[in-house]
Each structure stands twice: as structure tokens, then as C-alpha cells.
Amino acid sequence: MSWKSSDRLMATIRHYAKFPATGVSLRQMVQFGDKPSTGTLFRASQFLSEELPIRLAHRVQELDDLPDGLNDMPSVTKVKDWYAQSFEEITQLPRPDLSRDVRTRLMKPAKHSGRQILQQLSEATPNPSIDEGESSGWGGLQNSSNGNGKARSLSRRYFATVDDTGDWPPELQIYNQRFAQTLHKIKRRHDGVVTTMAQGILEYKRRRQRMQIDGTIQSFLDRFYMSRIGIRMLIGQHIALTDQSHHRDPTYVGIICTKTNVKDLAQEAIENARFVCEDHYGLFEAPRIQLVCNPNLDFMYVPGHLSHMLFETLKNSLRAVVETHGMDKQEFPVTKVIVAEGKEDITIKVSDEGGGIPRSAIPLVWTYMYTTVDRTPNLDPDFDKSDFKAPMAGFGYGLPISRLYARYFGGDLKLISMEGYGTDVYLHLNRLSSSSEPLQ
Numbered sequence: 001m002s003w004k005s006s007d008r009l010m011a012t013i014r015h016y017a018k019f020p021a022t023g024v025s026l027r028q029m030v031q032f033g034d035k036p037s038t039g040t041l042f043r044a045s046q047f048l049s050e051e052l053p054i055r056l057a058h059r060v061q062e063l064d065d066l067p068d069g070l071n072d073m074p075s076v077t078k079v080k081d082w083y084a085q086s087f088e089e090i091t092q093l094p095r096p097d098l099s100r101d102v103r104t105r106l107m108k109p110a111k112h113s114g115r116q117i118l119q120q121l122s123e124a125t126p127n128p129s130i131d132e133g134e135s136s137g138w139g140g141l142q143n144s145s146n147g148n149g150k151a152r153s154l155s156r157r158y159f160a161t162v163d164d165t166g167d168w169p170p171e172l173q174i175y176n177q178r179f180a181q182t183l184h185k186i187k188r189r190h191d192g193v194v195t196t197m198a199q200g201i202l203e204y205k206r207r208r209q210r211m212q213i214d215g216t217i218q219s220f221l222d223r224f225y226m227s228r229i230g231i232r233m234l235i236g237q238h239i240a241l242t243d244q245s246h247h248r249d250p251t252y253v254g255i256i257c258t259k260t261n262v263k264d265l266a267q268e269a270i271e272n273a274r275f276v277c278e279d280h281y282g283l284f285e286a287p288r289i290q291l292v293c294n295p296n297l298d299f300m301y302v303p304g305h306l307s308h309m310l311f312e313t314l315k316n317s318l319r320a321v322v323e324t325h326g327m328d329k330q331e332f333p334v335t336k337v338i339v340a341e342g343k344e345d346i347t348i349k350v351s352d353e354g355g356g357i358p359r360s361a362i363p364l365v366w367t368y369m370y371t372t373v374d375r376t377p378n379l380d381p382d383f384d385k386s387d388f389k390a391p392m393a394g395f396g397y398g399l400p401i402s403r404l405y406a407r408y409f410g411g412d413l414k415l416i417s418m419e420g421y422g423t424d425v426y427l428h429l430n431r432l433s434s435s436s437e438p439l440q
Contacts (some may be wrong), residue, residue, distance in 0.1 A: 001401055005084045012132065013087055015055035021437035025124035026300060029237055030253045030433075032348040036241050039106055039162035042172045045179045047373055049090055055231050056087040059224065067216060068208070075200035079193055086186040087384070093182055095260065096171035106162055124436035127406035180242035183235045193228060197221070201369055213369060221368050225402045230437050233302070260301040262346060269310035270337070277318040287321045287332035293339035299346060300433045307406045309413070312398035313350050313425050320354025320423065323406055333422075345411070346429045353422040357415075365415060366400050402427075410435030 032040065062070060063080040071077075098106075170429035201213060201221075213221075235257075240254035251259040274286035317335045325332055333353035340347045357365065403413040417423045 002366060003085050004058050005081060005088075006062075009084060009088055012091070013057045013084060016053050017061040019054050021055050021058065021122055021439045022051055023127075023439050024234065026302075026433040028124060029233075030256055030258060030300065032241060032253055035188065037315070038168040038172050038176060040166075041176045042108060044155055044241070045107060045176055046292065048096075048183075048234060049093070049179065050219070052231065052234065053087050053091050055227060056090075059227055060087065061085050062220065062224070063369070066203075066220065070217065073200040073203040073207070075196050075203055076230060077217055079196050079200065082189050082193065087190060088185060088197060089182055093179060095273075095414050096169075096175045098169070098171070102169060102172075104178065105166075108162065117349050123434075125432075125434050127407070127411055127428065127435040127438045129412050129435075130438040133332050143342070176242060180239055183239055187188050187232065187235050187239070194225070194397065194401070197224070198369065205369070212364075214365065218367055222404065224398070226408065226438060229408050230439070233437075241278065255304065256300065256338070258300045259298040260303050260306065260336050261298045262293075262306075262348070263291070263295045263297065265303055265306050266291055266310055266337055266339065266348070268294060269307055269314055272311055273314035273318055276315060277322065279325050283322070283323055283327065287318055287335060289318075289335045289337060291337045291339075294336070294341065297341055297346070299429070299431050301409070305408070306429070309402040309405050310348070310426055312402045313413075313427065316398060317350055317352035317354055317423070321352055324353075324355035344431060346431055348427040348429070350425045350427070352424075353421065356417040356419040356421050356423050358419050359417070362415065362417060366403065367396070368400055371394050390427055407438060409433065 032044070034043070060080055060083045063076060063083070066076065071080075201217070205211070205213070237254040237256065240252075248425070251257055270289045270291060274289065277283065277286040314335070314337070321332055321335060335350065335352040335354075338349045338351070339348070399413070399415070406413045406427060406429065410424075410432070411428045414426045414428070415423060
């Protein structure tokens with residue numbers, strides 16, 4: 001039985017879409033402490049059960065209002081239905097009936113050796129990667145008023161450690177588990193969003209006989225995929241916190257590693273990219289990659305995001321090197337990866353001698369569905385379930401999505417090319433970890 005949305009559900013979604021989302025910073029997500037208790041997790045579930053529907057509603061509404069018939073493409077409708085169905089599941093999950101004293105206790109801050117500590121969240125600073133009021137629709141919702149001049153009430157805080165001296169009623173534990181299961185189901189449902197959306201753009205380009213997409217659709221996709229990164233980050237983090245098995249490693253809080261080792265991750269990304277390259281071109285040995293990095297350099301980050309960005313960037317470099325120098329070359333030039341550590345940023349530079357890109361083509365590198373491969377592969381919706389195992393030359397999503405991952409935590413991705421020689425990609429990662437998510 002396939003799911004169908006109702007008018008009543010769409011009306012509720014439109015209502016939720018009027019509220020602004022609340023940005024969370026990496027540092028706020030880590031301030032949970034390493035072993036969140038039932039009460040603390042319940043407070044986090046409460047925040048997410050209000051925050052996620054608002055974010056999902058914004059996306060449903062935007063997918064509904066897409067211009068030029070893009071909203072009618074079968075794959076786009078499919079994605080919209082996934083978002084609406086997830087909205088329905090979160091909002092309809094029954095809340096536990098709590099006694100008054102449990103409710104009071106949930107609002108009380110944690111005690112620390114007999115004293116009450118008012119553990120307030122460190123404030124999130126504006127994300128430096130997104131200009132205030134940027135034309136792509138970023139920056140408008142970052143202030144804390146809700147449009148009618150009234151400041152939002154501060155009760156919607158992501159983080160609060162709760163006074164955990166006594167036991168909690170079993171309903172809380174049961175609710176936390178059910179909430180995490182619901183999130184898990186939603187995360188799986190949305191695994192194929194990137195490829196299904198790409199398929200929708202292909203349908204649109206075929207229907208409209210277009211080669212490239214215009215700026216409006218481009219900035220919609222930026223907002224849409226950035227929002228998806230945020231939703232998946234909050235969901236993944238909450239599932240990992242609920243599932244206590246992660247606590248074998250004291251450096252992890254959920255999916256965030258407080259001591260992400262840059263050299264280890266870069267080394268692993270290099271091996272993966274070279275393996276994919278050898279496999280794709282049938283090479284005995286892929287071009288070599290030299291890594292210059294302080295082995296003890298670590299910082300707070302989401303290792304999965306960093307791996308993804310490094311792998312995509314390196315894959316592009318290797319492809320350029322092999323295709324510029326020809327597959328039968330005995331000795332390929334070496335690609336260099338240099339990691340520098342500043343006070344604000346950790347910067348990773350990937351320098352290749354892959355012939356570079358003409359200056360006129362550089363803006364195209366950031367457009368979705370632009371690819372130097374002659375024939376855009378027909379996307380099998382199941383092929384790219386994890387977002388991470390992209391083929392050697394996919395459908396032109398590697399760089400734009402990697403740049404969103406970098407910007408999500410206040411970093412950036414920049415590309416400088418010398419046509420006829422090679423390309424340098426600079427991946428800036430914000431060390432300060434206090435910048436808010438870029439919300440739209």
C-alpha cells in the first residue's frame with residue numbers, strides 16, 4: 001500500500017513552514033557530555049520533535065512551489081512525498097503522559113557536586129561561509145525573531161543536561177527508544193534523496209530540452225542539499241547518542257569526534273581514491289599522492305563529512321591526471337596533499353598536474369549535473385544509497401556537495417586552476433566549531 005498525502009496534512013505542513021528553523025553549532029552538539037541520560041535524551045527528543053518537522057515542512061513547501069514545471073517531475077514528487085511522510089511520522093508519534101513533578105525535574109538543570117550548575121549552551125555565532133542575506137536565500141532565518149517582531153521563546157534549546165540524581169519513569173525510556181526508531185526509519189527512507197532529486201533534474205532537462213540548469217534551480221539545489229545535510233546531521237547525531245554502543249570510544253560524542261585525526265582520514269581517502277581509480281581505468285597502479293601533514297593534528301569534526309570531501313576532491317584530481325597524461329603513461333606526475341594548521345582554519349590543499357580547467361568553465365564546476373563525462377549515466381535510484389560510494393565519474397555532484405559539507409560547519413571549498421598545468425583545491429575547515437548551521 002503506497003503512502004498518500006492528505007489535504008489536512010498539507011495544511012499542517014504549511015502552518016509549520018511559517019516558523020523559522022533553529023540553528024545548532026558543532027560545539028552545542030558536543031556539549032551533551034559523553035553519556036547522556038534518559039532525561040537529557042528526552043529533552044533532546046523534545047527539541048527534535050519540534051525542530052525536524054519545521055525543517056521538513058520548509059522543504060515540502062519549497063518542492064511544491066518549484067518553477068517551470070519542475071515540481072511536477074515524477075522523481076521530484078516522490079522526494080516531496082518522502083519529506084511529507086516523515087513529517088507526518090514525527091508529528092504523530094504519541095508523547096508520553098508525564099506527571100507534574102517529572103516535568104518540573106526535566107526543566108531543572110543538572111547538579112554538580114551538590115551545586116546547581118546552570119549549564120547554558122555556548123551561543124552559536126553566524127556561519128562565516130554564508131553572507132548575511134545572501135541572495136541564495138541564506139541568512140534570512142538566522143535571527144531569533146519569528147517575523148512578527150517578537151523574539152522566539154528560549155524554550156526550544158537543543159541542549160540541556162538535566163538533573164539526573166533520581167530514576168526516571170519507564171515511559172521516558174520507552175519514548176526515547178521509539179523516537180530513535182522513528183528517526184532511523186526516516187533516515188533510511190531519505191537515503192536515496194540525492195540521486196532521486198538528480199533523476200528529477202534529468203527528467204526536467206529532457207522534458208524542456210535543456211543542457212544546463214539556470215541559476216534559480218541551482219540555488220534551490222544548494223539550499224535543498226544543505227538543508228538535507230543539516231537534517232541528517234541532527235538525526236544521525238541523535239540516533240548515535242541514543243544507541244549507547246558508541247561509547248566505547250571516549251573521543252566520540254554521537255557521530256562527532258572531538259579528536260578527528262586529519263592525517264589518518266586523509267591517508268584513508270587517498271587509498272580509497274587510488275583504488276577506485278585503478279578499478280575504473282584498469283590501471284596497474286594509480287597516480288601517486290604525497291601527503292604532508294602533522295601526524296598529531298586533530299580537531300573537533302564529523303569524520304564522515306571530512307572523508308567524503310577528501311575522497312571526492314582526490315578522485316577528481318586522479319581522473320584529471322589519468323585523462324590528461326593518458327592511461328599508458330609509465331610515470332604519472334604526483335598529486336600533493338598539504339595540510340596547514342591556522343588558529344581559525346585547518347586548510348587542506350590538493351594540487352594536481354591534471355591539465356587544469358579553462359577559466360570560463362570554472363563556474364560550471366559548481367553547478368549540479370555538470371559533468372565532463374560525455375554521457376550522464378542513467379541513475380539507478382539505489383546505486384548511491386550512502387552518498388559516499390560514487391563512481392569514478394558520476395553525474396557532477398562531487399564538488400558542489402563537498403562545498404556544502406565544508407560550508408555547513410563554517411568552512412569552504414575553493415578551486416584555483418592553471419589551464420595547461422593543473423588545479424589546486426583548497427578545503428578550509430573551521431576549527432572554532434561555534435558557527436551556526438546555515439539555515440534557509
